[in-house]
Amino acid sequence: MSLRVFGLNLLKNNRSLLQNALRNNGAPGAQVLAVAPYTTQVTVQATPAAVQKQKVSKAMKAYLERANEHDEFMKTQDLEFQIGKRHLANMMGADAETFTQEDINEAIAYLFPSGLFDKRARPAMRTPEEVFPARKAAEFDETGRPFHSMFYTGKPNFFQLLHDIVKETNYLYDLEERMLRRGNKPDENQKLETAGFQLLSKDQLERVLVEHIVDIEYQSFTNAMERLMSSPYSYKSKAFIERFLKPLIDQSKQLEVPKPKIDEQGRQYITTYECLRKTARADVTVRLPGTGKITINGQDITYFSMDECREQLLFPLSYSEMLGKVDVEANVEGGGPSGQAGAIRWGIAMSLRSFVDQEMIESMRLAGLLTRDYRRRERKKFGQEGARRKYTWKKR
Amino acid sequence: MAYVPATTLNILRFSKLSRLMSMYPSHFAEPNLNKITDRKSASHIPVKAATNDLSDSIFYGELKNKLIKYITKKGNRNLAKELLNETFETIKRTQIERLNLNKGDKTSVIINSEQLLINAIENSRPLLQLSAIKRGGVKYQVPVPVTEKKSYFLAMKWLLDAAREKDRKVHLPEKLAWEILDAACGQGRVVKKKDDLHRQCESNRAYAHYRWS
Amino acid sequence: MRIPGALYAARGRAPQNEKEVPFQEVLPLRLKNTVSGKADSGSDVACLQEMGVLFACLKDNEFVEKYCHKEISQFQNCYKFYMDRKFEAKKTVNQGIVQPGSNLNYRQLNKYMRRFPNPQ
Numbered sequence: 220m221s222l223r224v225f226g227l228n229l230l231k232n233n234r235s236l237l238q239n240a241l242r243n244n245g246a247p248g249a250q251v252l253a254v255a256p257y258t259t260q261v262t263v264q265a266t267p268a269a270v271q272k273q274k275v276s277k278a279m280k281a282y283l284e285r286a287n288e289h290d291e292f293m294k295t296q297d298l299e300f301q302i303g304k305r306h307l308a309n310m311m312g313a314d315a316e317t318f319t320q321e322d323i324n325e326a327i328a329y330l331f332p333s334g335l336f337d338k339r340a341r342p343a344m345r346t347p348e349e350v351f352p353a354r355k356a357a358e359f360d361e362t363g364r365p366f367h368s369m370f371y372t373g374k375p376n377f378f379q380l381l382h383d384i385v386k387e388t389n390y391l392y393d394l395e396e397r398m399l400r401r402g403n404k405p406d407e408n409q410k411l412e413t414a415g416f417q418l419l420s421k422d423q424l425e426r427v428l429v430e431h432i433v434d435i436e437y438q439s440f441t442n443a444m445e446r447l448m449s450s451p452y453s454y455k456s457k458a459f460i461e462r463f464l465k466p467l468i469d470q471s472k473q474l475e476v477p478k479p480k481i482d483e484q485g486r487q488y489i490t491t492y493e494c495l496r497k498t499a500r501a502d503v504t505v506r507l508p509g510t511g512k513i514t515i516n517g518q519d520i521t522y523f524s525m526d527e528c529r530e531q532l533l534f535p536l537s538y539s540e541m542l543g544k545v546d547v548e549a550n551v552e553g554g555g556p557s558g559q560a561g562a563i564r565w566g567i568a569m570s571l572r573s574f575v576d577q578e579m580i581e582s583m584r585l586a587g588l589l590t591r592d593y594r595r596r597e598r599k600k601f602g603q604e605g606a607r608r609k610y611t612w613k614k615r
Numbered sequence: 616m617a618y619v620p621a622t623t624l625n626i627l628r629f630s631k632l633s634r635l636m637s638m639y640p641s642h643f644a645e646p647n648l649n650k651i652t653d654r655k656s657a658s659h660i661p662v663k664a665a666t667n668d669l670s671d672s673i674f675y676g677e678l679k680n681k682l683i684k685y686i687t688k689k690g691n692r693n694l695a696k697e698l699l700n701e702t703f704e705t706i707k708r709t710q711i712e713r714l715n716l717n718k719g720d721k722t723s724v725i726i727n728s729e730q731l732l733i734n735a736i737e738n739s740r741p742l743l744q745l746s747a748i749k750r751g752g753v754k755y756q757v758p759v760p761v762t763e764k765k766s767y768f769l770a771m772k773w774l775l776d777a778a779r780e781k782d783r784k785v786h787l788p789e790k791l792a793w794e795i796l797d798a799a800c801g802q803g804r805v806v807k808k809k810d811d812l813h814r815q816c817e818s819n820r821a822y823a824h825y826r827w828s
Numbered sequence: 829m830r831i832p833g834a835l836y837a838a839r840g841r842a843p844q845n846e847k848e849v850p851f852q853e854v855l856p857l858r859l860k861n862t863v864s865g866k867a868d869s870g871s872d873v874a875c876l877q878e879m880g881v882l883f884a885c886l887k888d889n890e891f892v893e894k895y896c897h898k899e900i901s902q903f904q905n906c907y908k909f910y911m912d913r914k915f916e917a918k919k920t921v922n923q924g925i926v927q928p929g930s931n932l933n934y935r936q937l938n939k940y941m942r943r944f945p946n947p948q
Contacts, residue, residue, distance in 0.1 A: 414656045467659035525693055530670045538648070538671050557667050565664075585627070585657060587646025587665035594638045594664075742882070742893075742900060760875060760907040810891045817883045817891075824873050 276363025289354065296347035303344060320345070355429050376428040377436060384443040387459055391450040398452070405451040416464040418444055423465070470584060479507065479573045489573045494566035496592055499554025503566025507574055509546030511536075515563065516550060528560035535568035535588050539575050561592060627657055639663050668692075676729055678736065678767075685771050701788035703728040706796060725799070735798035739770040739805040743816040748825050757825045758816035773805045774798065861945045865934040874910040878903040 307326045308315035323344050333341040358375065359365040367375040398405070419427065421437045432440075447453060448460060479487035487507040494501040513532065515522040523529050536542040547567055551559045568588040572580050583589055597606035604610050627644040644657075646665045668680050679699065686695040706728040714724045725731055744765075745756045761769065778791035797803025882899045889895040921933040926940060 415659055469658050470661055527667065527693070527696065530672055530674075531667055533672070534665070534670045561667055581658065582650055585644075585646070585662055586648050586671075587662045587669070590646075590662055590664035592664035597636075742903065743879075758879070760879070760903070762911065763904075763908070813886060813891050817887060820880070820883050823876055823879055 275361045276359070278359060278363045279357070279361050282357050282359075286357070293347055293351070296351070300344070300347055307344070353429060374428075374430045374432065374436075376430050377432055377440075380428065381439065381443055383459070384440075384447055387456045388443070388447045388450065391447070391452045391455060394452050394455065395450065406454070409454040411448065411453045411457060411460065413448055413464070415467050415469070417467050419463050419465060424463070474589075476572045476580070482506070487574070489570040491566045491569045494562045494569070496561035496565060497554050497558030497595065499551060499558035499562040501549050501551035501559065501562040501566050503563055503570055504548040505567060505570035505574070506546040506548075507544070509544060511543035512546045514546075514548045523556055523560055525556055528556050531557075531560040531564045532567070535564055535571060535583065538586060538588065539568075539571050539579050539583060541571055541574065545571070545574065564588070565591060627660055627662070678733060679729065681767070682732070682771055682775075685768075685775055698788050698791075701786075702791045702795070703732075705789055705792035706731055709792070709796065731799045732795055735774065735795040735805075736767065736770045738801050739773055739798050739809050740766040741769055741809050741812050742766070743813060744769075745812070745815060745819065748822075750825055755822045755825055756815070756819045757822045758819055770805070770809075773808055777804045777808075858946050861941045862938050863934050863941075875903060875906040878906045 304318055304323060305315045307323060307330075308318040310330065311322070311326045313322060327342055327344055331342040335341050358367060358370055365371070365375075367379070369375040369378045372378050395405075418441055421432065421434070424437065424440065425432055444460070444463060447456070453460065477489060479489050482488050486509070488504055490502060490504040492502050494503055513520045520529050520532060523532070532547075533542065536545070536547075547563075549563045549566065551563060553559075554562070565588070568583055572583070572589070575583075580589070599605050602610075627647055629641070629644055642661065643663045644660050646662055646669060648669070648671050668683075669675070683692065683695045683699055686698055688695075707726060710724055710726045710728070710731070714721060714726065717724055725734070741761060743758045744761045746759045747754045748757045749755075774791070774794050777794045778787055781787075781790045794803060794805060798805045878899070882896065882903045885896040885899045886893075893900060920927065921936060926932075926936050932940070
């Protein structure tokens with residue numbers, strides 16, 4: 220009896236060894252394979268009787284085969300990559316040993332120039348680890364028994380995550396109740412700031428979990444996380460929450476504000492090139508100490524005959540309270556009056572950023588003045604009268 | 616319910632339904648001319664570009680813009696704008712004339728033509744609408760509540776329809792000015808049309824539970 | 829002599845002899861685990877009472893709206909509330925997110941029944 224227990228214990232230990240080894244390696248690599256036969260050997264020595272009964276399960280066998288195959292494949296891919304890298308280095312006349320990924324990218328862009336619009340569609344050479352996505356390691360031991368209690372849900376990592384979130388939430392609820400009983404209040408200073416953050420998107424979460432999840436499952440993840448974050452003591456589990464938050468880009472700081480230059484008369488000026496709207500294109504110069512003079516292609520604001528276009532020109536100036544304080548010069552070509560006015564408006568707004576404070580820049584952004592208007596005329600479709608309108612339907 | 620222009624709200628608005636053909640993704644907010652107080656949460660939200668009918672001048676009015684869009688025919692917005700300006704001029708002229716004729720109470724006459732337009736539209740907004748619903752082979756006229764947006768649309772459409780239904784010799788701005796002035800004091804054809812609609816709805820109230828809309 | 833058929837009719841139609849016409853289980857004798865969404869248009873009649881009150885007020889005041897401010901605002905608020913709730917419900921219900929309550933959409937029902945199916 221004692222011997223049996225001893226043997227089982229040994230088995231258990233070995234199993235946990237295997238488990239650890241598998242978990243430490245994200246992808247099934249050479250190490251996993253090295254460990255797996257080793258552990259079986261140990262068990263054979265320790266408990267011969269137990270192992271005679273124990274068979275390596277079919278699933279494990281198939282998995283090992285697959286892992287082997289994958290490993291071989293990755294090896295050959297890696298070899299090919301190294302050879303390719305050497306060839307490239309030779310072609311470019313560089314040292315193959317110090318040839319980095321950046322050099323490779325440059326060489327590829329030089330040797331295979333591509334006019335394809337999407338950058339992902341252009342030719343590239345990357346390490347096989349990058350090209351072939353990571354695969355899950357074995358989720359069961361050699362007898363075919365899964366490590367994870369939720370293995371048979373098919374998505375153990377995802378459901379484990381949900382469990383963890385609920386555990387955290389329950390802990391926070393308990394804490395809140397205990398604190399209430401003691402009459403303590405949550406610390407306002409430590410409050411979790413989530414304004415500039417966003418939960419991981421579905422595909423990002425999928426990448427983290429190495430599991431495919433459906434929309435409704437993602438929904439339950441977001442619901443659970445929101446419940447956790449809405450707790451007044453959410454700062455207690457900050458580390459956990461922050462694993463699933465990603466910072467949002469601050470929109471107004473995204474574009475760098477250029478420093479104004481000085482012209483011959485000692486005035487500050489900023490020129491914005493390539494102001495585009497519809498098919499119009501403009502270059503706009505704004506000079507700071509000015510009298511509100513507006514010059515468009517050598518004419519004044521009467522270059523535009525329509526009120527609306529003139530109003531558009533004055534919109535950013537009056538909105539940022541710089542009307543009458545700056546001079547505007549613009550060269551514009553292409554397009555019609557409203558497109559030209561829109562192009563100049565954008566140019567003025569972009570140039571004015573150098574002369575106003577951060578607060579005003581943010582206001583201008585929220586007013587939609589700093590967004591480039593990408594809308595274009597929609598094409599006419601065949602079988603239709605225009606872009607959207609259909610021909611009048613007549614039965615016969 | 617008083618008229619509240621959406622741009623005066625102190626929040627970032629999003630279009631309720633993401634339009635499939637829109638150039639902007641659905642997380643883009645509508646431009647807002649107000650100085651928004653809640654800057655921190657707004658700083659991460661991208662904003663759509665201001666359209667070329669938006670402006671912060673004192674002549675800008677949201678309802679006015681909408682009406683211009685309804686007046687426009689064949690994309691000639693410039694003409695529509697001119698017509699509306701002319702309408703406002705006519706309204707102002709008549710109101711000033713009235714003000715000068717009216718010896719006693721000078722405060723009762725509104726001269727602000729934009730305010731008059733808003734009043735007129737508010738007065739001619741319907742509450743209910745009749746929609747034909749087929750039940751057992753018989754078409755019933757069923758009273759259905761209208762949404763706020765639709766009620767504004769109907770009011771403006773009726774005003775315009777009334778203005779367009781005129782002699783060939785009368786100019787549209789003139790007729791529109793009269794209709795607006797009439798509707799602003801709760802008289803005229805448009806308000807009558809609205810009342811008629813309400814009366815019809817009332818007489819068909821027995822069918823109200825047939826609604827499926 | 830012809831016997832009128834009505835005399836036999838009193839006894840009724842004899843039941844089928846099971847030996848002659850054996851019972852066949854064409855479809856399994858249990859309910860399906862799904863419901864169809866055909867009849868789920870739902871009743872969309874909202875704010876009927878408010879509408880009635882409004883009509884009464886309008887009729888009393890000869891359709892002059894300024895005497896019925898309270899009724900009008902009540903009616904409009906009711907409709908607005910209804911539309912907002914409908915919009916929200918459309919977002920949640922159509923995705924099949926199950927909420928507690930008795931008024932379930934067919935998608936929600938299907939989801940429930942998939943969770944607790946009929947015994948095989």
